[in-house]
Amino acid sequence: MKFDPRNNKFTAIFTREMLEATLPSFLLICLALFFAYKFIDPAPPRNIVIATGEADLNYNAFAAIYGVYLKKEGIHLQIRKTAGDDENLRLLKDPDSNVDIAFIQDGMAHSEGAGSLLSLGSLYYQPVWIFCRGKTETTHLSALKGKRIGVGYPGSGSHFLANTLLSESGINASNSTLVTIGAEEAVAALQSGKLDAAFFVDVANSSLVRELIADKHLTMVSMDTAEAFSRKFAFMHHLVLPEGAMDLARNIPSHDVHLVAPTATLVIKDSMHPALIYLMMKVIAEVHGGPSMFNGKGEFPSAKDTDFPISTQALNFYKSGLPIIDKYLPFWAATFVNRTLIVILPLLALLIPLTKIIPMVYVWLVKRKLFRYYGELRFLDTQLQEIKSAEDVRQCLDKLNEIETKVVNVKLPVPFSQYAYELRAHIELVRSKLNQRTF
DSSP states (O other): OOOOGGGOSHHHHHHHHHHHHHHHHHHHHHHHHHHIIIIISOOOOSEEEEEOOSSOHHHHHHHHHHHHHHHHTTOEEEEEOOSOHHHHHHHHHOTTSOOOEEEEETTTTTTTOOTTOEEEEEEEEOOEEEEEESSOOOOSGGGGTTSEEEOOOTTSHHHHHHHHHHHHTTOOTTTSEEEOOOHHHHHHHHHHTSOSEEEEEOOTTOHHHHHHHHOTTEEEOOOTTHHHHHHHOTTOEEEEEOTTSSBTTTTBSSSOEEEEEOEEEEEEOTTSOHHHHHHHHHHHHHHHOSOOSSOOTTOOSBSOOOSSOBOHHHHHHHHHOSOHHHHHSOHHHHHHHHHHHHHHHHHHHHHHHHHHHHHHHHHHHHHHHHHHHHHHHHHHHHGGGGOOSHHHHHHHHHHHHHHHHHHHHOOOOGGGHHHHHHHHHHHHHHHHHHHTOOO
16 A cells, blocks of 8 residues: 555644643633733723813814814714813813813912823913003003903913912902903903903914904003013913014014913823823824924923823823834724733743643643553553463453554554554563463
């Protein structure tokens, strides 16, 4: 009969024994991977809730832009409008609220403390614009004493800043009329003469600020004390609006204007998933990384805020940028790889000893096929001393032939064939002893 390697059964034997040796370890590893992947580092949620503000056009506009970027990565951003920064802060501190992230003006939480909240950094400057009726130039806020002053709605960033600046300048409700009013209503009240002055917190290119600057009946306050305020309050920054910056052709403003400005910050709960934090850092860098009237390209986002500690992921981003995996892979692919690495690396401690144990188990599984026949042979060998007749010899030979037949029928991988031949040699040795017995 011609031997054909393709038809032999050794490969099947090898595969069966190898499966018996490796399957328990493989199942153990898969089970460990499943539980680790599921519970040690859970997948990030696909929905984020951001608190903005009912009347703050900038917060709502930027949140809508974030939503567009996040949608491309499979994340839905739900915008929750609120009464202002105070409510945003309260919602973030409430463990039962579903708000994950919120816009908060730097300085708002200065007196209350950050609690367990974390910051992703500052997004842009929020200059305080102060406009007065009339042509008289005002350079110190104390000149507003006794006037009717719009100070924004309670709970808003405008209201907080207006009261802080006025109080430090000696103005309060006992010596002036402080009117709580929204930005659009304050513009109308100024233009109609119902207010003498008003505070606005807005970006330089907003239509509201441009409308106020263009109004010939209003004068913008340039604060000589801007630098002093920035020294006293860490969250205030001294900004200078250059002459002609708003309109070069008409030279508006006609001189440099000194302003103070906090920054808008993005604050999160400390439970936010690290992968989502890196994704948000990527988004805000895209949205706020360009130049503007008061900052150069790449100045924002930054760690300028003072109220909240910066999250670990945000700090890493400011120092080194995105992790290399997040730079080149889509969000969900990068998340999968990162989670897998977190799980697999500890399992290497399990895999290394298994690589030594599995071969030993495999050899034992193969050899055990012959072990029981060695036991039968040894027992038969010990019985040779008790043989007393030719019939006993014949019975022992029959038993020996039976053992040899079983050994011949044992299927072993080629590398282990020598063990079968050794056992058959031992069988032949016992047979020769039996043949030497005469009666």
